[in-house]
Every structure is written in structure tokens, then in C-alpha cells.
Amino acid sequence: MNNRTLIALQTLLIKECTRFLRIWIQTLVPPAITMSLYFVIFGNLIGSRIGKMGGFSYMEFIVPGLIMMAVITNSYSNVSSSFYSAKFQHNIEELLVAPIPNWVIIAGFVGGGVARAILIGIIVTCVSMLFVDITLHSIPIIIITLLLTSTLFATAGLINAIFAKSFDDISVVPTFVLTPLTYLGGVFYSLTLLPEFWQWVSKINPIVYMVNGFRYGFLGVSDVDYLYSLGLLVGFNVILLSFAYSLINRGVGIRS
């Protein structure tokens, strides 16, 4: 990577991070409040009646899933709204006229989404520490799963924004696809509690692997093999990043 490209990437990353930090009340505070409510209602009030799950208290069990849920939602929405706004206000043209390689445009926007996801992950982890003592089984697995998941959903958000023609189009996927898959992705329960058929159905849901990979990093327990989870994450990332690169290269949704 030459110096010019490095400066361009650095500029785009700074711009993306400045954007979500400037509107911190909309971007950083809501996940902290939502997660606090989850901990109070599902962890303290209901969780105390549920008992142990996977050998841990219910509160401990749901912490990794809740962090992952916030990471997924925020990495996706950061890039979809930022890229679509840039299209809507035409300031994407600032990037298209400049001598920036297309991969830098992708890396800049996705990098912004990953940065927000990491920050949200840290905030939610801090909030959860107010309610429960967190155990860390494997920090490398936690970091790798966090990076791969946030990259994957940031890229998915980018693809959504590339095709979007209105602000409605960037809210359809989170509302009708992402949220149901996340809630059914084993955040609040272990798959072993489900009948065999529904366990099999759940394993079609990719978010199950992300939640469980992350949970393995924290607790050392998982409904699926964590290596299999990491492998799937790498595979999905390669597919989505290649697809996004091909779309930007062809100018889909951004060049007439």
C-alpha cells in the first residue's frame, strides 16, 4: 500500500469514526440503556427464577449473547446509514472522483462500522459488569469472534446501502431479518433446550454460530464447535467482502 492510499484510508476512517462520535447520543447511549434493561428484566427479575444454564447463572449465560447482539446491530446500522446518507447527500462523489482504490472505500466504511461495534462491545461489557462478574475463558477467541462478526455485519450493511433507494430500504433488513435471527440465535437460551427438529432448524441460522463462538470465548461452553463457528465466519466474510468489492467496482447504485 503506497503512502497516498494509506492517507486516504486513514482519512476515511477518521471521518467515519468522527461521524458516529459526533452523534454519540444516537449511537452510543441507546445500546447501553437497552442492554441495562435486558440485564434488569431477563437477568435479575426473570433470570433468578430460571436457575443454571450450561453450568452458569442465567445472567452469566446471556452476557456474551447480549454483547454480540449489540455488536451485530450496531456494525450493520452504522455502515448502512452512513453509506446510504453519503449516497443520499451525494457526498459519496467526494470519494468517487478521488484516486482512491475501491477496496479503500470498502475498508473505510467497514472499518468505521467495526470501530463502533468494538466501542459498543466495550460499553455493553462495562454495563454488564454492574450486574454480574464476567469470566473470560479465552481473550483471543473473544477478540477474533468480535472482529469477524462486526466485519461481516458491517459489510452486509454496506451491501444493503449500495442497493437501497430510500431510507426505508435500509431499515427493512434489520427489522425483518436481523432482529428475528438474532433473537432466535441462542442469545437467551441454550439450543439443547429445544426439541431436536428446532435444534436442527436453529443451526441454519448463522447468528447461532457467532453467539456461541463468542460465548465460548467468555464461558468456555458452546452449543456448537467454536472452530466450526470461526471457520463459518471467515467463509461468510470472504463471500460478502468479495460481493461488495464487485458491486463497488461495477459502480452499482453509485455511478450512472
Place this chain on the structure above:
Amino acid sequence: MNALNIKGLTKVYKGGTRALNGINLQVKQGDFFALLGPNGAGKSTTIGIISSLVNKTDGSADIFEYSLDTQPVEAKSCIGLVPQEFNFNQFETLMQIVVNQAGYYGVPRNVAKERAEKYLKQLDLWEKRNQPARNLSGGMKRRLMIARALMHEPRMLILDEPTAGVDIEIRRSMWTFLKEINEQGITIILTTHYLEEAEMLCRNIAIIDKGIIVQNTSMKSLLATLNIETFILDLAGEHQNITLTGFEHRLLDIHTLEVDVAKEESLNNVFEQLSNQQIQVLSMRNKSNRLEELFVRLVESGREVQRIKDESAKKEALANE
């Protein structure tokens, strides 16, 4: 050396609209060049292709001999674009907008900040540097786009209607600024609907209509082709009939006379005849800008030629059937 060399540039949009029909265009280094045409003529499409915002269907475009197809990084680095519509993030401050733009071209942040100060001061925006762009007036937003386009110090500046909606005072200060940077060696390509702007600033001109270049010449030689100029005379008193031998003329109302004066004829002759009829002239003005008249004529004659071509092509096709 040519700053811009376009060959056979063609653009057909999805849906079949043919915006450009194989145009050829050369702009010399250091030129102040006007690209004029009515709405929908293909000006913005041409600029869009040159600045990589629009994918071309066919043809080629070289910027300072760098091919946009094979050397896009070098070619893009030479261009600064001031688009027709405001296309910056309205929530960012002026400093953020211009410094980020420089960064996209690989200008280090410390250098970008120095340049930001230079250009924002030159364009009278320095006081507003920490305000969000949405707080600026229309004229300030136009100047901000010029400052942004200059941040990487391009060799060629493309301005797509840069003074649209700007009051005359700011427009004139922008003209002065553009003249200055052109004198410093920056090639400028300008599209505008204010034809007096093109006449005042540009040395060479191309007129495009329906995706075809209908005229490409120097401003001087184009204006020299204008044989007749029309003047409006405001007269003292009321007049029903006026005789002017040797001049086409018409009374617009009882106080106003319109006279066509050929290039080789003297205006003194008009005044002499009016004076002989005891008619006093209070004031006089051009009916329209000279370039405007030529523009309308060229576009109309171009369309007439195209119409004749289309008709003969249709006849030929019918005869072949």
C-alpha cells in the same frame, strides 16, 4: 499539451437515452474553456464521465495524456471538480470537508490544514471554518465547493455552473478568483447558463446540443461571426411612426424602438436619421448578450441540420423497403 482529449465519447443511459453521441473535444493546457449547451444537452454527462461519476458507453478520455481507462489514479489526481449540486456532508464543518477531501487525494493532514487556511481565506470563508456547512448561504456553499476542489492543487478545474443562484457581487468576486487561478496555470473548464460569464472569462468555447458538439472554436472567432446586433432605444415623447432607411426596425411601444445594426454600418447613421425627425434618444442598450444570440442561432441551426438528416434517413429507409 492537451489538458483534456476526448475521442468518440458516447453515453447511452439505461432506458436508451443517448446523452452523448461520439463527441470529440480537446482542451489545451492553461485554457479557460466554456462548454455550453441547453438543458439536457450532455454537458453534465460529459463532466460526469471525465470525473468518473458516470460510466461511459464508448470512447476515450485522456487527462494530461493520462488515460482514464488505464491510468485512472494519475488522471483523477489532475482534476478538481466543482459539481452543479451541493454534494458535501451538510453536518460537517468547513474544515472537516476540505481537509478530508485533501486526504482522499493523499495530502497529509498537516499540509491539508495549511492549504485549508489558504483557500478558505482566499474565498472569504475562514471565519466560518468551524461551522457546519448547512449554516452557510448559497453563495458560501458554492465557494466552499471551489475551495474543496482546489485542496489537492489540481492541474485542471472543472466547474459545472459554479455561479448558479449566486448574487452578482459574489459572482464577480468568483470571476476574479477564477481568472487569477487560471493565470497561475490551472486549466479551467466551465459550464454555465450565464453566457456573459462565458464571454467574459473564456478564451475557447464548445457548444453541445443533443449529445453532439455543434461548435468548437475560440470565443473571438465565434463572436466575429455575429453580423447583426440589435439595440433598444428609449425615446423621449410618444411616437407612432418612425422611418429609418437602411435599417430593420420596429416600435415596441410608443416610447421604445428596436433597431438591427449590421456590423459594417454605423450607429451614427441611426442617430442622424432620428435627429432629423426631431426624435430624442434618452438611452440605449443591447437587446441581448452577443453570445446569447449566437448560442440560440447555433443550437437552432444544429437542430435544423439534425432534423433534415433524420428526415432524409427516414426517406432512405422507406425507399429501401
